[in-house]
Amino acid sequence: MRETPITKTVIADPRSHYGNGPASTRHFITQRVTGLINVVFLGLLLFLVVRLAGQDRTDLVAVIGNVFVGLPLMVLIAIVAVHMRNGMRDTLEDYFAGRMYRLVMGLNTFFCLVVALAGIGAVAKIVFWG
Amino acid sequence: MSVRARPTSPHLQIYRWTITMAMSIVHRATGIANYAGMALFAIWLVAAAMGQEALTAVNFIYGSWFGQLVLFGFTWSLVHHMLGGLRHWVWDFAVMMEPGQREAMAWATLAGSVILTLLIWTVFVWAA
Numbered sequence: 001m002r003e004t005p006i007t008k009t010v011i012a013d014p015r016s017h018y019g020n021g022p023a024s025t026r027h028f029i030t031q032r033v034t035g036l037i038n039v040v041f042l043g044l045l046l047f048l049v050v051r052l053a054g055q056d057r058t059d060l061v062a063v064i065g066n067v068f069v070g071l072p073l074m075v076l077i078a079i080v081a082v083h084m085r086n087g088m089r090d091t092l093e094d095y096f097a098g099r100m101y102r103l104v105m106g107l108n109t110f111f112c113l114v115v116a117l118a119g120i121g122a123v124a125k126i127v128f129w130g
Numbered sequence: 131m132s133v134r135a136r137p138t139s140p141h142l143q144i145y146r147w148t149i150t151m152a153m154s155i156v157h158r159a160t161g162i163a164n165y166a167g168m169a170l171f172a173i174w175l176v177a178a179a180m181g182q183e184a185l186t187a188v189n190f191i192y193g194s195w196f197g198q199l200v201l202f203g204f205t206w207s208l209v210h211h212m213l214g215g216l217r218h219w220v221w222d223f224a225v226m227m228e229p230g231q232r233e234a235m236a237w238a239t240l241a242g243s244v245i246l247t248l249l250i251w252t253v254f255v256w257a258a
Contacts, residue, residue: 032222035215042212045171050254054189057182064178080168087161111165115172122175 027086034083041076048073061126070127074120081116085109153236157214160207167204205250210243 010016048069052060064070088108096104145151174192177184191197217235220226226235
């Protein structure tokens with residue numbers, strides 16, 4: 001599924017390389033930093049689910065509607081989405097290349113955007129409009 | 131003239147199964163599971179934003195035996211991926227990489243994830 005096959009001339013050329021170095025380092029750092037922040041997200045998630053699972057809407061709005069819960073939750077959902085897209089990219093790079101890779105990577109971005117926007121939008125609605 | 135079976139590509143089956151390799155595979159698998167599982171959290175939030183009726187419906191599905199089974203698996207998946215990520219964080223400082231150490235950390239990830247998940251469900255669900 002590789003678009004351009006790797007030939008001897010490509011390997012012999014010292015200017016050839018496998019990918020974008022700075023972008024890969026950024027990918028690595030981003031994944032580690034967002035991953036560490038996700039530990040905080042898991043704590044908040046555990047608190048919310050334990051406190052609110054099966055509860056009525058009024059109870060839920062009272063907890064998530066609190067700005068000090070709702071706003072951090074929105075930020076953390078965004079960070080989780082970045083971590084999701086970054087992590088799935090690692091997997092996709094292992095199995096796809098060329099046009100197919102660009103297609104599945106587009107689907108990946110789409111899914112992460114939808115989850116982030118739906119989650120953040122829902123929390124924003126609860127925080128600002130009840 | 132007998133036709134020989136063509137050799138298959140040497141893949142996972144030719145390697146001796148090690149705990150570090152298993153935990154690496156599980157780290158990726160749980161990552162993918164968490165990727166899908168985040169949609170469940172988003173659906174719950176969206177239902178809550180929409181109104182009581184939608185929230186009641188979602189609560190009914192998540193509260194059913196199948197929903198509880200999925201949420202239990204999701205809990206373990208999240209905990210395992212978190213511990214696996216912390217293990218990578220430790221390795222980033224180029225420590226705990228020697229033979230024995232890395233295996234010990236891999237076993238700790240597995241044992242820790244099971245213990246933490248059972249602890250969370252015992253304290254907050256079964257005993258609550």
